[in-house]
Structures are given as structure tokens and as C-alpha cells.
Amino acid sequence: MKTNETTKNIIVFLLCAILLLIIINYAYIKTVSENREVYKKEIVYGKHIAMYDHISYLFMGDSHVASDVNPAFIDNKSFNYAIPSENYVQSYYKLRKVVEKDGVAIDVLVLGIDEHSLAVAMENNGAMLQDLQYYYDHMSYQELQNVTGKKLLPLMINVNIPVVAHGIDWIELVYTLIKGPKLLKPSSQGYLSYDNKFSDDGDYRAKTHLDKQERISPLLLEHLNKTLELAAKHNISVVLIKYPVYHSYFDATKKYAIINSSEYYLEMQQRLEFKKRGICVLDYQKLFYNNTEYFKDSDHLNTHGAEEFTKILSKDLALCMNSK
Amino acid sequence: MLFNSWEFLIFFPIVTILYFLSPHRFRWAILLVASCIFYMYLIPQYLLVLFFLIIVDYFAAIIIQRSKGKARKTYLILSLLANCSVLFFFKYFNFFSENVNNIAQLIHWNYSITALQIILPIGLSFHTFQSMSYTIEVYRGQQKVERHLGIYALYVMFYPQLVAGPIERPQNLIHQFYQKHSADIKRILEGLGLMLWGFFKKVVVADRLAILSSIVFNDPQSFNGMTLLLGVIFFTFQIYCDFSGYSDIAIGSAKVMGFTLMENFNRPYLSKSISEFWRRWHISLSTWFKDYIYIPLGGNRVAPALVALNLIIVFMISGLWHGANWTFIIWGLLHGTFLVTSLLTQKLRQNLVRATKLNSAPHLHNFLKIAITFTLVSLSWIFFRSNTMQDAFYILASIAKLKLTLSLGLGLSVSYFILSLVLILAVGIIHLLQERKGQTFLEFMRSKSLKVKFIFYLALLFAILLFGVFDNSHFIYFQF
Numbered sequence: 001m002k003t004n005e006t007t008k009n010i011i012v013f014l015l016c017a018i019l020l021l022i023i024i025n026y027a028y029i030k031t032v033s034e035n036r037e038v039y040k041k042e043i044v045y046g047k048h049i050a051m052y053d054h055i056s057y058l059f060m061g062d063s064h065v066a067s068d069v070n071p072a073f074i075d076n077k078s079f080n081y082a083i084p085s086e087n088y089v090q091s092y093y094k095l096r097k098v099v100e101k102d103g104v105a106i107d108v109l110v111l112g113i114d115e116h117s118l119a120v121a122m123e124n125n126g127a128m129l130q131d132l133q134y135y136y137d138h139m140s141y142q143e144l145q146n147v148t149g150k151k152l153l154p155l156m157i158n159v160n161i162p163v164v165a166h167g168i169d170w171i172e173l174v175y176t177l178i179k180g181p182k183l184l185k186p187s188s189q190g191y192l193s194y195d196n197k198f199s200d201d202g203d204y205r206a207k208t209h210l211d212k213q214e215r216i217s218p219l220l221l222e223h224l225n226k227t228l229e230l231a232a233k234h235n236i237s238v239v240l241i242k243y244p245v246y247h248s249y250f251d252a253t254k255k256y257a258i259i260n261s262s263e264y265y266l267e268m269q270q271r272l273e274f275k276k277r278g279i280c281v282l283d284y285q286k287l288f289y290n291n292t293e294y295f296k297d298s299d300h301l302n303t304h305g306a307e308e309f310t311k312i313l314s315k316d317l318a319l320c321m322n323s324k
Numbered sequence: 325m326l327f328n329s330w331e332f333l334i335f336f337p338i339v340t341i342l343y344f345l346s347p348h349r350f351r352w353a354i355l356l357v358a359s360c361i362f363y364m365y366l367i368p369q370y371l372l373v374l375f376f377l378i379i380v381d382y383f384a385a386i387i388i389q390r391s392k393g394k395a396r397k398t399y400l401i402l403s404l405l406a407n408c409s410v411l412f413f414f415k416y417f418n419f420f421s422e423n424v425n426n427i428a429q430l431i432h433w434n435y436s437i438t439a440l441q442i443i444l445p446i447g448l449s450f451h452t453f454q455s456m457s458y459t460i461e462v463y464r465g466q467q468k469v470e471r472h473l474g475i476y477a478l479y480v481m482f483y484p485q486l487v488a489g490p491i492e493r494p495q496n497l498i499h500q501f502y503q504k505h506s507a508d509i510k511r512i513l514e515g516l517g518l519m520l521w522g523f524f525k526k527v528v529v530a531d532r533l534a535i536l537s538s539i540v541f542n543d544p545q546s547f548n549g550m551t552l553l554l555g556v557i558f559f560t561f562q563i564y565c566d567f568s569g570y571s572d573i574a575i576g577s578a579k580v581m582g583f584t585l586m587e588n589f590n591r592p593y594l595s596k597s598i599s600e601f602w603r604r605w606h607i608s609l610s611t612w613f614k615d616y617i618y619i620p621l622g623g624n625r626v627a628p629a630l631v632a633l634n635l636i637i638v639f640m641i642s643g644l645w646h647g648a649n650w651t652f653i654i655w656g657l658l659h660g661t662f663l664v665t666s667l668l669t670q671k672l673r674q675n676l677v678r679a680t681k682l683n684s685a686p687h688l689h690n691f692l693k694i695a696i697t698f699t700l701v702s703l704s705w706i707f708f709r710s711n712t713m714q715d716a717f718y719i720l721a722s723i724a725k726l727k728l729t730l731s732l733g734l735g736l737s738v739s740y741f742i743l744s745l746v747l748i749l750a751v752g753i754i755h756l757l758q759e760r761k762g763q764t765f766l767e768f769m770r771s772k773s774l775k776v777k778f779i780f781y782l783a784l785l786f787a788i789l790l791f792g793v794f795d796n797s798h799f800i801y802f803q804f
Contacts, residue, residue, distance in 0.1 A: 006509050013778060017785055024790070153330050154794065167790025171739035207546075 021161065028163035029133070032173055037083050037192075038131045044190055045081060052077045054105035057317065058098070059190070060091045061112035062122075064243040067300045069110075071189040073310035074317070080190035082112075087122045088223040089147050090135070095227055097138040099234045106236045108321065111227065113240045113281070114299075115253045115261060116209030118224070118268060120217045130166070132158045147219070193303045194296040202248025202298035203255070210256040215264050216271075225272060232277070239280045239320055244287040244309060249298035280320040284309065325365035327573045328527050328794070335362070336577060339483075343581055344507045352474050352501055355581075359483035363446070370445040373410060378477045380406045381455045382470075385462040389469045400463040407452045414444050419648030447487030449645055453612055455480050458494045460616055467494045475501050482583075484574040488567070490588040490608035497583075505582025514766055515579030517777075520784045521765055522572030523792075529747045530566035531793035533558040536736060536744070541709050544719050549726040552719045559709050560702040561748050564593060567606070572765070587764060591755045593701070596693035598662040601701060609645070613638050632667065636660040646708070651716060655707040662700055743791065 033039065049055070057078035059069050065082035081094065091111065098104050116122055136144065136159045144155055157164050231238050253261065274281055287309065288294040294305025301309055325331050339358040346354050364371055384403030388396050412420075421437035428435040458479065461467035470476040479498050485491075540547055540555025547555070571588035578585045592605035602610045614623075621634045636657065643656020666673075676682075682689040703720070710716035758768045769777060 006513070009774070009778075010513075013782070016778075017782060020782070020786065021789065024786070151330060164789050165792050165794050167787075168739055168743055171742055172737060175737075175739055 021163075025161050025163045028166070028170070032166070032169045033131075033133055033162055035173070036131060036134075038134050041081065041083060041190055042134070044188065045079065048079050048189065049102065049104050054107065055079050055098075056107045057110055058095075058106045058108070059110045060086070060095065061117075062086045063192075063300060064114055065110075065112045065241075066190075066192040067194055067296065068243050068306050068309055069313065070191040070193070070303075070306045070310045072191065073307060074314045076189075078189060080188075080192075082190070082192075084192075088117070088220045088227060092223045092227045092230065093135060093139055093143075095230055099230065099236070101138055106231075106234070108237045108239055108317070109227075109231050110239045110241060110317070111224075112243055113265075113268065114243055115206075115245075115250075115257070115264070115285075118216045118220045118264075119210050120213040120215075121209055121211050123217045123219055130169075133162055147223075191306070193306065194300060195303050196296045198292040198295050198302070199297050200246065200248050200292075202246060202250075203252040205298050206249055206252035206256050210253060212256055212258055215257060215259055216267060221268075221271060228272065228277060228279070237280075237321065238277070239282060239317060240274065241313070242281075242283040242285045243299075244284045244289075244294070244301060244305070246292065246295050246298040247286075247289050250285065250289070252298075280323075282313070282316055282320065284313070287312070325362045327570065327577075328523065328531075331365065340580055348504045352472075352478055355483070355501075356474055356478050356481065359478065359481040359486060362483040363481065363486060366446045367443060373414070373445050373448075374451065374481060375477075377407060377410060377452060377455050378473075378480050381459050381480075382473055382476050385459050385469050386471070388459065388463050396463060400459055403459045404456055407456050411448060411452050413440075414442060414448055416644075416648045450489050450491055451480050451486060453491050453609070453645075454489075457491065457612065457616070461494050467498070470494070470498055482578070484578040484583075485585055488570050488574070489606075490571055490574065490586050491612055492585060492608070496586060500583050503582070508582070511582065512580050514769075515576045515581075517769060517781055518576030518579060518766060519573050520576075520781060520788070522569045522574075522576060523788050524784050525565040525569030525572065525751065527569075527792035527794065528787050529751055530562045530564075530569055531795070532740075532744055532747060532791065533562040533565070535740070535793075537562050537709070539736075541711065541715070541719075544710070544715050544722070547722075549722040549724075550728060552722050553726060556702055556706055556719065556723070558744065560593075560698075560705050561751070563705065563709075564589070565751060590764075591759055593698055594694055594755060594759050595697050596690060597697055598659065598666055598700060601697055602659070602663075609642070613642055617641065628667070632664040635663050635667075639663070650713055651707045651710050654713070654716070655704050658704045658707065662704075747791075 055077055056075055057071065059065050059071065059078070059080040059082055061082045063082070063084035066080060066084055069080050069082075071078035071080050081098075083090070086094075088111075095109065099106065132144065132148075132155070141152060141155060141159075144150070144159075145152060148155065150158070228238060257264070259267075269275070269281075288301075288305060294301055294308060296302040296305075325335060335358070339354070342354050342358075343351055360371060363374065381403055384399055384406075388399045388403070391399055418439045421439055425436045427433075458467065458470075458476075462469055470479065475498065478501055479492075479494060480486075482492075482497065537555050537559040540552060541559065544552060544555075568589040575585045575587070586608055588606060588608050590604040590607065592601050595601035595604050618634055618638045621637065622630055623634070624631045626634070637660075639656040639660030640653060641656070642659070643653040646652045646655070677689065682692070706719050707713075707716045710719060754765075754768075758765065761768070761771075763771065769780070772780070
């Protein structure tokens, strides 16, 4: 009799746990997952490709790209598809989705090649793991396993029950709501604007980006190469950009980098053969080197800076394309 | 294998089901094979080291029991030497050679010992101590020789406590392998409940706090005194939740199968003195040192100066047991010094309490005693966790020059701090409730109604699922 009662209690406990997990997971997807940058940008992207038959300049990369380029100053068809913390692995699979799944034609793909772009510190797949559901829509489990290094079971749990191990995101969500959420306007063409006053955090940012680790990660190099091959396959021209940084950031990179900037770019150029592939490289690292007026922090432009930068970039991109 | 791994999630139910389904006479073999698999998951070849020690101590005990007079002691010493040699070779050789080389350099002596390129077998200090405890107890006549090699091997290798304790005594464990344990649902649920509590402490609390403490202790020079102090406080709770969490999972998983392992922690941060702290922290190790080193040295039956010396010796060895680094030795010596100082100042402190009339406000008095003990223990953890002595002194100096500031320079979100504080508070509240009635976790839960248990375990389960850090991080005590 007592055993029966215990068994009944265990079953009730398990059913409650499963039901609660389903509810919490659903709530998480609706309140947190679908409010992530990657989904917000996807909505704006969906509206953009519904309006135009192709994208003239598609900008991809991390927060440098997201906050530095306002495509409205280039043309209506350009789109800024960058997401903070995005690395070349994510960019590759997103590009593959755009050209092969969505079937969108692109004239020019513009990628960032900053001091940290290939660094091992950027391999940190935390950002990708947060958005596993999004990537699972256009990647196989095998591909996800290869790039995240995770075992199949935890990966499947991450994809299907994203709330597992991510409960802290709710606290962040509440905090963001209190602070005021950063929303993308549908008309922004993917541009993420910042109006903050300048704060100099060059040393901290450079340390986070480089941290005295290898500057060229084989995983990131492989995916940058695959991105260039994919672009070539679909007749997309490629432009690589070194985005503007404030001098404190650039100075600090010397402290935290194990090889210097010129060696890093030389090696990148040799291994990816930019010239042979006819790829344009534009260097704006020192464009606003000492001018705090244009920066939100040591390596991101503010709204004003992005406007000024994109105007210059627009002309240079045209020159670059004409010279081909 | 780690308790907090996906493999263990599959391993544990399979082993438990096989254990209960198999006939009693084969159960020891199931557990032994399971323990081998558990151990081999990390570095398989080190199983040979374990087998070597098992064989040595198995035969040593038989010979000790057969022998008489001085020969008994000789065989015991030989067996202890074999254990200590393995420990020395794997754990202390490089530390020893490094120090010899440093001294040689200092006196301009052209001499150097090459360091060994070896990895320390997981949990070596734990199972060698458990092994030594067996031969000592046989020598003392407190334990009969175990003739069944499989059962003896299981005593050393029983997977729940193989790599990080509790360090069991043969009198408590060996006879349990002969008992037939039924699949008692009530006991199984209690064991699972304790495991859940252990997982909560490990993957939710300890691993969350470890994010901050690792950043701080791995590069202390980059942070101000305020951040370093926070790192020390976080580590203080991290190490407790990490190790006591491991012990709870070990005790709980053994309980599911019907085995009773000794309690290893008893709310140590609520201790009112350092000596009480050591009666509540890592109990299986501190009683090991008390029974096999402190008391044979004379304990507290000798002259006060010798008691002080014995305490210093025991705690220095305890520090060395934790790791081959001066930081651990200093940590041990600090605790030894705290204890000696408390012995020497006992009367002075009593007079001070009377003079300040603190004895008429017992709550305040107890609170102050707990606060002082907690502070001393936390400060000593600086040496335990720091990578070098220079780092430890840098942290201490920075904390001494503390300036209140909100700029921590850690790059962690506000939500991280909110969650961490809530978790520390949650563990603290449960412990305070337990402390009021002096109950263990299981006694505390037994006193609750079904509804409370239902909600509490559901909350624990969801805290683990939602806020757990599942990155296969090692338990701190694995390295020892």
C-alpha cells in the first residue's frame, strides 16, 4: 500500500517536472530566445529581402560592423547583417543560408578583418551556443558538433530545450527591460546605433579580444576561407575592411598580441591569397584615431561616427568595385 | 568519470539497476567493474597504479596479521612506505626536485634533478590514505584481515568515493559489501534527494561562483582590492559548495545502493572557532590525521609546547597532502598557527569576554565568533587558491589597501552578481535552518512534510536545469 503511494508520488513529481519544463521552455523561447539580436535582425532582414530583389552590399561580422556601418548612407538595397560577437563560423553559415536557402542574390559581401577577427579568443562559441536554435534551422547536428565541439546529447538538449543552463538570461532580460531595451527599427537596414557618450576601455577590450593567445585560429581561418569560396561560387565580390578604432585600443593590442599587427595581416594575406582572389582590402583603423567625437567606446563608433564613416566607405566601395 | 558529466547520467542508473538485478554473490563484481570503468574514464593506465597499491596492502595486511612482535611493525612500515613512495613519485617528486634545484642554485652548487613529465593520478591522495587506513587498523587489531581480494579491491575502489572521498575506514565500509541491500524505495529516494542537493551545490553554486574567482585568482595583478576581496569571498563559498557537493553526491549515490558513507561536512562556515571548523570541514580527512598522526604523536596529553608543535606538524602535513606547492604548505601552517594561537590566548579571550560583558549577549557573542572564524578561514583560502606565493601576498596587500569602488573591471553582467548572491543566500538559509536543530541534510528533509519535500526537490531540480553550469568542470579536490 505504502509502496503504491510512493510510486504514485514519484509519477506525479515527474509529470509536474516535465509539464513545468515544457511551460518554462516555451516561455523562454518566446521571451528570451526570440528577443535575441540574431532573431531581431532576422525580422528586419526578412522585411528587407521582401522589398528588394537583391542585396547590393551585405555587411557581415561582429559588433564593430553592426555599429559602424549604417547602410542607409550607401543605398537602399544594402544590408548590415552583423551581430555582436559573431565570428567567421557564424558568418559562413549565415551567408550559406542567405545564398542557398533563401536564394537571395548579393552583389558584394563586406567582411571585417580586425585585429581580433581571427584570434583564438574569438573562437569562443558562447554566442553561437546561445543561438543554437537559430543555427539549427540551417545547419546539421554534425556541423553543429564540429564547430561547437559539443557531444550530441547536450547539443540536442541545447537545441530543443534552450532554457537548460540559460536561466540567467531571464535576469538579464529583466535588467535590459529596466534599462530600456535596444530595439532595431525595421527601417534601419540592420544598423545598430549607439548614442552613448565616449568611454575609454581600450585596454580591457583589447585584452578580451586577444588575451595573449594565438592570433590566427585554424577554425576561424578555415571558415573565412570557406566564406570566400562560397562567395566566389555565387559570383559575389568580396571586400575586407579594417574598421576604425580609437588609439587606446590599438595601443593596447600591442600589449596583448603575441605577434604584431603587420605580421598578423601579412600572414592572413599569405594564407588566404587576397590579391590572387581579387579581393579589395580597405584599411580605416586610424581614420578617427584620436577623435573621441566619433566613438562610443574604444572600438565602436557612435551614431555620428557611423554616419561619417559610412559616407567615406560608400565612396571607397564604389572605387573598389570600379577598379575590378 | 565526473559526477557532473553526461556519461555519469547514463552510468549511474545502469550500474544501480544491474546491481539490484544481479544475485547477491555477484554484486561485488558488478561494483568493482563499474568502479574500474569510472576510474578509467580519466586516465586508463593509472588503474595499474591502483592495482599495485591494492595488491601491496592486501598481502601486507595478511602478513601483518600472521606476524608477531617487531615484525608486525616492520611489515606495516614497509606497506606504508610503498604507499608513500607512490604518492611521492607522482605527487611530490617534481616539487622536491624544484626545491633542491633552487637550493643548489642558491649555494652555487652545480647540481640539478630533472623534473618528471607525468600527470598526477586522479584522487591519488584519497585512495592511498584509505588504503593506509586499512593496514594501520589491521596492525592495531581493530580490523580483521579481508581475505577476499575482490572485496578488498572494492574497499579501495568503490566508485562513489574513489577519487575525492569521503576517506572511509575499513570498519565502516568493508562489512557493508557483504550485506544484502534491497531496493528500498524510501532509501533510494533519500539518496537521490541528497545527490540532487549535491548537484545543486556543485553545478549551480560552485561553478557559477568559479567564473568570477577564476578570473580574479588567475590574474590578480589586473584587479583592485575590492575585486580581489570579492574573488576571495566567492572562492570561500565555491570551494565549500564544490567539495561538499561532491561528498553529498558520493554519499547519496552510495545510499541509493544501500551503502552508508561517513558525513564529510557539517556546515563548517558556522563554526565558532578554528578547532570547531576542523571538526566540521572534510571530517574524513581531519579524523584521519587525528587518529593516525596527531594522537600517535602524543595528542594533547603531552606538554603544551609539544601540543603546539604536534598541531603545527599535523597541519603542515595536511597542507602538503592537498598539493605539492608552498601555497598549500603555508595554508596548512596558517591553520596550525590559528589553532596554537587560540590555545595560547584562551584565558585572555575569556577575560576579554567577561570585561566586555559579551557573555550576557550570547547571540552577539556567537555571531562575532562565527564572523571571526569565517574571516580567518577565508583569508587562509587566499594561499590555498593562489597560483604562486607572490600572487597570494599581492592579494593580501591589495585587500589591506582596500578602497570601496563599484568598478570591478571583470566584464561580468549585473545578472551574474544578482544570481550569485541569491545562490549564496539560498545555501546559507538552508544551513541556518539545519543548524538550529543540528540536523544533517537528510534529517532536515525527513522532518518536512511531503508537500514541502515535493516543492523543495522540484525547485532544486529546476535550479540545476536552469542555472547549472554544464561545462564538465572538475571538482577542485580531484587534483589532490
